[in-house]
Amino acid sequence: xxxxxxxxxxxxxxxxxxxxxxxxxxxxxxxxxxxxxxxxxxxxxxxxxxxxxxxxxxxxxxxxxxxxxxxxxxxxxxxxxxxxxxxxxxxxxxxxxxxxxxxxxxxxxxxxxxxxxxxxxxxxxxxxxxxxxxxxxxxxxxxxxxxxxxxxxxxxxxxxxx
Amino acid sequence: xxxxxxxxxxxxxxxxxxxxxxxxxxxxxxxxxxxxxxxxxxxxxxxxxxxxxxxxxxxxxxxxxxxxxxxxxxxxxxxxxxxxxxxxxxxxxxxxxxxxxxxxxxxxxxxxxxxxxxxxxxxxxxxxxxxxxxxxxxxxxxxxxxxxxxxxxxxxxxxxxxxxxxxxxxxxxxxxxxxxxxxxxxxxxxxxxxxxxxxxxxxxxxxxxxxxxxxxxxxxxxxxxxxxxxxxxxxxxxxxxxxxxxxxxxxxxxxxxxxxxxxxx
Amino acid sequence: xxxxxxxxxxxxxxxxxxxxxxxxxxxxxxxxxxxxxxxxxxxxxxxxxxxxxxxxxxxxxxxxxxxxxxxxxxxxxxxxxxxxxxxxxxxxxxxxxxxxxxxxxxxxxxxxxxxxxxxxxxxxxxxxxxxxxxxxxxxxxxxxxxxxxxxxxxxxxxxxxxxxxxxxxxxxxxxxxxxxxxxxxxxxxxxxxxxxxxxxxxxxxxxxxxxxxxxxxxxxxxxxxxxxxxxxxxxxxxxxxxxxxxxxxxxxxxxxxxxxxxx
Numbered sequence: 001x002x003x004x005x006x007x008x009x010x011x012x013x014x015x016x017x018x019x020x021x022x023x024x025x026x027x028x029x030x031x032x033x034x035x036x037x038x039x040x041x042x043x044x045x046x047x048x049x050x051x052x053x054x055x056x057x058x059x060x061x062x063x064x065x066x067x068x069x070x071x072x073x074x075x076x077x078x079x080x081x082x083x084x085x086x087x088x089x090x091x092x093x094x095x096x097x098x099x100x101x102x103x104x105x106x107x108x109x110x111x112x113x114x115x116x117x118x119x120x121x122x123x124x125x126x127x128x129x130x131x132x133x134x135x136x137x138x139x140x141x142x143x144x145x146x147x148x149x150x151x152x153x154x155x156x157x158x159x160x161x162x
Numbered sequence: 163x164x165x166x167x168x169x170x171x172x173x174x175x176x177x178x179x180x181x182x183x184x185x186x187x188x189x190x191x192x193x194x195x196x197x198x199x200x201x202x203x204x205x206x207x208x209x210x211x212x213x214x215x216x217x218x219x220x221x222x223x224x225x226x227x228x229x230x231x232x233x234x235x236x237x238x239x240x241x242x243x244x245x246x247x248x249x250x251x252x253x254x255x256x257x258x259x260x261x262x263x264x265x266x267x268x269x270x271x272x273x274x275x276x277x278x279x280x281x282x283x284x285x286x287x288x289x290x291x292x293x294x295x296x297x298x299x300x301x302x303x304x305x306x307x308x309x310x311x312x313x314x315x316x317x318x319x320x321x322x323x324x325x326x327x328x329x330x331x332x333x334x335x336x337x338x339x340x341x342x343x344x345x346x347x348x349x350x351x352x353x354x355x356x357x358x359x360x361x362x363x364x365x366x367x368x369x370x371x372x373x374x375x376x377x378x379x380x381x382x383x384x385x386x387x388x389x390x391x392x393x394x395x396x397x398x399x400x401x402x403x404x405x406x407x408x409x410x411x412x413x414x415x416x417x418x419x420x421x422x423x424x425x426x427x
Numbered sequence: 428x429x430x431x432x433x434x435x436x437x438x439x440x441x442x443x444x445x446x447x448x449x450x451x452x453x454x455x456x457x458x459x460x461x462x463x464x465x466x467x468x469x470x471x472x473x474x475x476x477x478x479x480x481x482x483x484x485x486x487x488x489x490x491x492x493x494x495x496x497x498x499x500x501x502x503x504x505x506x507x508x509x510x511x512x513x514x515x516x517x518x519x520x521x522x523x524x525x526x527x528x529x530x531x532x533x534x535x536x537x538x539x540x541x542x543x544x545x546x547x548x549x550x551x552x553x554x555x556x557x558x559x560x561x562x563x564x565x566x567x568x569x570x571x572x573x574x575x576x577x578x579x580x581x582x583x584x585x586x587x588x589x590x591x592x593x594x595x596x597x598x599x600x601x602x603x604x605x606x607x608x609x610x611x612x613x614x615x616x617x618x619x620x621x622x623x624x625x626x627x628x629x630x631x632x633x634x635x636x637x638x639x640x641x642x643x644x645x646x647x648x649x650x651x652x653x654x655x656x657x658x659x660x661x662x663x664x665x666x667x668x669x670x671x672x673x674x675x676x677x678x679x680x681x682x683x684x685x686x687x688x689x690x
Contacts, residue, residue: 003468006475013479017583020590021629024522025621027612054620211560237562245560251553265561268568310557 037087049133092117096129169219197374244314250306304335463571477538478580489588493595514615517596526589531635535668539643546647547657581636
């Protein structure tokens with residue numbers, strides 16, 4: 001086996017392997033060489049539910065940025081989420097952020113609803129209006145509690161005939 | 163060149179394979195080590211080459227106590243040694259040329275043209291310069307061994323070790339190898355140790371011979387002395403007699419009772 | 428009874444001893460890899476025999492696995508009206524698990540066994556001993572290049588397997604069955620994270636490459652220098668590598684894919 005033939009074939013092999021990897025990363029996965037700049041803003045949530053880093057931030061259903069960081073604030077006992085927003089999109093200072101679920105049981109993402117304020121958010125600003133994620137257990141326990149409360153009222157009224 | 167004093171060795175310490183070996187190999191000579199298969203002669207060769215370390219005694223090779231050297235120094239010493247393995251041990255994925263050039267390419271910075279000339283010289287010495295581009299699988303046993311010999315002398319070693327060089331060869335190849343061992347030894351100023359059990363070929367080329375049995379040296383002398391030896395083992399070996407100190411029968415219970423007894427096996 | 432425990436104990440101690448020996452061998456190979464990396468031609472040559480020669484089986488198997496995923500995936504998904512998620516199913520299955528694991532298994536049985544047989548035969552025909560006699564370290568010259576060739580080839584083969592598989596899933600799903608092409612690719616792109624999924628898959632294949640090649644060179648170097656010894660070593664390479672891949676896959680999956688948000 002000639003040395004040069006081996007070298008050629010190994011070169012082809014390595015090149016093909018890298019092409020495969022690139023295909024997987026770009027075409028199959030979501031690697032983007034985002035040349036666009038981003039700016040950061042923050043928001044506090046009482047409960048982030050299943051929100052993960054790199055989750056999408058959408059406004060009107062279009063992706064305008066990604067969640068870059070999530071951590072717990074030990075003073076206010078709330079979650080502080082940092083958003084990386086695409087620089088070409090500017091939002092008013094009174095924009096609200098909600099944690100929504102795509103589909104019924106899908107991934108969670110942040111939905112931004114623009115407010116009416118004339119001034120825009122600057123890098124480092126914090127969004128004032130936030131709505132936490134809906135936690136299924138809380139919903140259920142609330143429902144059960146309401147049901148139990150109704151039943152107790154009836155029982156009280158019935159027993160003492162008020 | 164090689165001096166061994168009271169050497170003992172066992173792969174398992176409890177069962178020594180070599181007991182109290184004393185031997186001396188003067189520079190420039192061809193010395194044979196002969197004996198039955200399994201008597202320990204290959205083990206002795208490996209001790210000399212630095213493969214194994216003795217349990218007791220001392221082995222002085224090329225002026226160094228080889229048992230005390232670390233791996234790197236053993237490697238350095240091996241550059242002055244050459245070994246011919248029983249079936250050649252050529253590298254099967256390279257041509258004859260590349261096999262002989264191996265040591266030159268690994269250990270020296272010689273340019274390719276010079277290596278080409280040196281390889282041609284070594285192959286010419288063993289008579290196989292025309293076979294340089296063949297693959298080892300295309301060679302006959304005798305030819306393979308000659309190529310291995312050319313490879314072993316590639317860097318002009320001072321000590322040559324031959325492990326059963328005559329095994330399995332046709333009479334012509336036998337003669338060729340034997341003549342090569344002697345000629346190379348004399349013309350390249352080497353010292354050679356030949357481990358073998360081929361009496362005729364060995365006696366024809368060695369200056370001195372040591373006989374081993376069960377891990378001990380039982381006799382030594384010049385081939386002439388050995389031929390006329392009255393020592394029972396030596397005369398049985400030299401004449402190839404079927405019975406003597408080495409019995410014909412492997413130990414077994416008595417014959418008649420064994421036949422009459424119940425079937426076994 | 429006592430003898431039974433004794434034998435069990437001996438078996439365990441022998442395995443532990445062998446593991447220690449194998450670990451020391453691994454460390455030795457790493458330490459003496461200088462030649463393999465300086466004279467890269469040696470490693471490239473081994474990459475040809477281990478990697479390039481495995482290409483055909485990897486590509487063909489990848490294609491078939493992807494096609495089967497497409498078929499089976501469609502059958503199940505369309506029952507819940509989610510046939511558009513076929514792209515996600517095929518891509519994630521391949522990139523996260525099947526790509527690294529199946530290509531690892533194929534590599535072990537094709538290239539791993541060949542490496543073991545080669546080194547074992549070189550040992551049996553005294554070629555390694557001859558090399559040592561010529562003051563060339565056989566581990567640096569013969570073993571290390573094969574080791575690095577395997578480690579470098581594995582991630583490339585796994586990537587090609589996954590890529591072929593996704594193409595196979597596309598062929599069956601979109602072209603044959605008629606799933607919407609746009610939905611196939613866009614949903615896939617939305618759900619496959621390059622860092623979480625693709626990169627982790629690559630890390631897995633590198634780990635598998637190290638494990639398989641380590642086992643292959645060790646078994647070859649440690650083989651009894653007879654015909655039965657070499658054949659036994661080759662079989663052991665395939666069996667041990669396969670088990671190692673599956674066990675490591677579990678450990679890595681547990682580490683990588685258990686999610687968790689705020690770290």
